[in-house]
Amino acid sequence: MRGYFVGAGLAIAVATMATGAMTTQAMAQSEIKIGEINSYSLLPAFTEPYRKGWQLAVEEINAAGGINGKKLVVISKDDGGKPADAQTAANELVSSENVAMLTGTFLSNIGLAVSDFANQKKVFFLAAEPLTDAITWSKGNRYTFRLRPSNYMQAAMLVEEAAKLPAKRWATIAPNYEYGQSAVAVFKKLMSEKRPDIQWVDEQWPPQGKIDAGPVVQATAAANPEAILNVTFGADLVKLVREGNTRALFKGRTVVSFLTGEPEYLDPLKDETPEGWIVTGYPWYSIKTPEHDAFLKAYQAKYNDYPRLGSIVGYQTIKAAAAILAKAGSSDPEKLIAAAEGISMPSPFGEITFRKIDHQSTLGAFTGKTALKDGKGIMVDTAYRMGSDYLPSDAEIEKLRPKD
């Protein structure tokens, strides 16, 4: 008897998927499809503005006549924050939807999983947000490109400012996973190169998303550092800042902090924003360039909301994908790679280039200091740092990156 039930279950499962696969075949040749994957359900705080960003880009591209006359369609999938599910989604996009390329991803391990999938299946992949250096260097492959400034680049930008500080005793607080580990490692390495006189007196590694902030703050304070490097973000950052403020951890100490100037992470802090932290981020309110003005105006007109950094990343990912597709004039992955290597294009942050040597874009980031204004956290003394100025020499990259 049981056999029948097994059969019924299997039949239903197969039938539902088969119909889904077939209906998409009928679509006309007059459109170009991009497959997009991100952790929408796991990280909505970052991915919602990101989604708005790329939707704006799609609208603009199609309003301007599409890609070589073809309409651009983005098919978006959720990976739930799991590498295995991201691969299922990637497979569906490539096998059933016949997308010309894959884009997106937020978490580093998901970015790497999709990049490995792209390499295996010979599909073009434009990674949007994962920060890990591995994706373009130690585990880089010819099918994968990356938009956002990497861990190394952001660390190098921060080190430039941090090295000017008189502080000699440093402590670090970072989430205990690859992103936190490599951010600390690169920062330490670059910092010690510039300032051999500094000492690393303490390190704290709270689990990502589960910081027990009181003891961590107390333990850091006990080591009596002069400056602190922070890599936590999101809810962990909020807890750390709240405990740190109450326990006066930041009093008389300079804090250098990854990503904290991004509206996603800075805005929730409201009137508890600590002042004077040296951060990377996105001060959308104080960028006065024509490119950014145009983006800001369009974004605010469409959503009646201000952009976050995710919005920029989403917007530019699809703009870049469209530029590459237009230049290649084909969806053949080899032609896409040839088109993408060395391509330059405008962005809200100014012109960017996808480097041939490691497939990293030269999109930069803003550095500045945190400050309080009208009960809200903002970045002041901001400066845009071009990505191309904060990458190691070509010879070093050749050593890091496996040969194709």
Place this chain on the structure above:
Amino acid sequence: MAFYVVQFLTGLASAASLFLVASGLSIIFGVTRIVNFAHGAFYMLGAYVAFTLTERFSGAFGFWGGIIVAALAVAAIGVLVEMVLLRRIYHSPELFQLLATFGLTLMVEDLVVLIWGPDDLVGRRAPGFKGAIEFFGQNIPSYDLFLIALGPVVLGVLWLLFQRTRWGVLVRAATQDRDMVAALGVNQKWLFTSVFALGVFLAALGGALQIPRDAVNHAMDLRVIVEVFVVVVIGGLGSIIGAFVAAVLVSELNAFGILIFPKISIILVFLVMAVVLIVRPWGLFGKPEAPARRTPGLTVNPWRPLTTNERLAAIAVLVVAAALPFVAGNYVLTVGSEIAIFVIFAVSLHFLMSVGGLASFGHAAYFGLGAYGVALLAKMAGLPMIACLLLGPLLGLLGAAVFGFFAVQLSGVYFAMLTLAFAQIVWSIAFQWVSVTGGDNGILGVWPEKWAASPSHFYWLSLGIAALAVVILRIIVFSPFGFALRATRDSPLRGEAIGINGKRIQWTAFVIAGTVAGLAGALFAYLKGSVFPDNMGISLSVDALVMVLLGGVETVSGAVVGAIVYKALNIWLVSQTDLSKLVLGGFVVLIVVAFPKGIVGTLEAFVHRRRKSSSSASSPLLTSRIESAE
């Protein structure tokens, strides 16, 4: 010196927050035996509702009033859930309530984002407790001192409630022996509802009180649920004082542990739990459970091998499934392979749960070990695929042999939690040992060789192995070993009396289940081409549990259907909707209500009833109902 005092007090404050939530869970489990997976969801709801209320009503009265009202409001939701949903399934197999509350949790995670938006919400600081008090140059937040005081107060109130009121007497009686309380004429329905309401109230209060310290977000529930479970188990199920002591123990060990090992937090609670359970199998303050009257795997319909017709039908189904590559595209085939792999994984857990009566909460460990076994052999030793597939699962076998030895000394939820602890320990090794396992970036490039690379070939491979696994496990069920295992499950004492070495039998079953899970993991590594610590994470263990329960834990092979339905639906929903958790959770809840014995279990019972009414001539052995095992 001052520093250590302050660090101790800081630990106590963390302990107080933990205790509030844990006490509620402990009370609920003690009386209703519900493994309330939704406890974290209620905690999160408490925080969200309190955030809204405290933002709207300012001032001290608004803040503290808002927190209390929030906890009461969420408790009212809890009452609704208990009356509408849980009451229907108290008589289902144990752990089935876990499935219902798991469905609820999924729904709540999507609902809070729909209602409150995706951003992290930072609430007000508590009026009167905004600053810090200086203590020999160290600052102690006054809110911490408030929490430190609140913990013992709540403990005292609960103690009075349980020791000095009639309601408390009934609750304690029910904790010790539910059936006896019912036999004495106590209205269990309202007792259960009130206990559930109290538990949920405490969870929501715990969440609401986090507002001045935390950021309210949609991942709060998962962050807290596992940890409070661990605390409850370390303390001993149903013991409030135990929960308090365990919360203090865990928090203090963390507060001081990070001074020496900054990376310890990630695994600390599980290490403590493993040690405590090995030394004290019922937790610090728990009492040995009375011999169970109902066992998880107790079947109403005695098991029997398939009849010839049924075998033919099963083979026909297999043939149809094997013909899939002739009609379906690559994507469907890859999904088919994934489903087949999860069938293997689910039947391995099902074997342990239904035949062995041992519900593992950490079965993904062996799946993951199999996957890492393959990845390490393929990448480091460069072995061919066949060798990897044969040798990789041995890592699962090895893990199961080591951990199983300790785990089978325990039973019930303690067994489940010890397996969870082991799984988390294995997970943290994979996560932390970056030089070998690649940490959370995993091991990439584990792709199948040419002969198995095409989706259709890989599908046939997975399907074949899945069919083989199901058949072999069924053969084991009906072998003398299977009978001995079932005897140990149904009555350890009688089993022992006829000369069955129960622990050894269970250990062997654990190793078999771990090896089969390892085989599934090995295939999974090749399917995905990469291995991540995720492959042995809690969510995968929970998925497997859900598949087994969905299929029906009292059946011989219900997990096959459970795995197919759950996995197919999951993949399809994630692909089709942004609210996949809401829909999937709703579906799970519906299934729980519609199929109180699992899909296959309920259908079997239905067919069984019909057959009984249509032909009274059938074998009396097959139709006689067994009411109780003892």
